[in-house]
Amino acid sequence: MQKKQGYRAMILSTKIEGEAKEVGCVFAGIAKEISLYNRPIEAPCVIISAGETRVTVGDVAGEGGPNREFVIGFAENIKGYSHIVCASIDSEGTDGPTDIAGGITDETSVECAKNKGIDVFEGLRLHDSSNVLTRIDDAIYTVATGTNVVNLRVMVIGENEHGPDEN
16 A cells, blocks of 8 residues: 555455446445545545446447446445545446546536436436436546556545535
């Protein structure tokens, strides 16, 4: 573990797999644990992880990808924690069949979507995460890299002495 610029850093795992939105929910739980109890690492910190998550698509599907569903799953579960942000991108520069590489969300993302008339839960159900993230300006664009190494996730947890923010 290293500490520079006041942030501790930890590689959680390079082999995280699973349904993208569910992994996002798990990451929100890890962020809350760090925020409230300083474990498995003390805040402020940066948690890095990688691996290939997936999206299981049914009969109806919009436009999206695993990195985008991951950050929406994260955002749905981080309400009240204003000092936490999470980003997830695909190393190829495209996450699914679009030019969007991934997304970045925090506790304001779901409320922002709601204020714009966007139903985040419906967006996930329809696997239409591109629509959700672009409309709330939480999509990340890069360029096609010509390589497919891994999905990369970075979560930043700032200091919060009082647990979740009061709503």
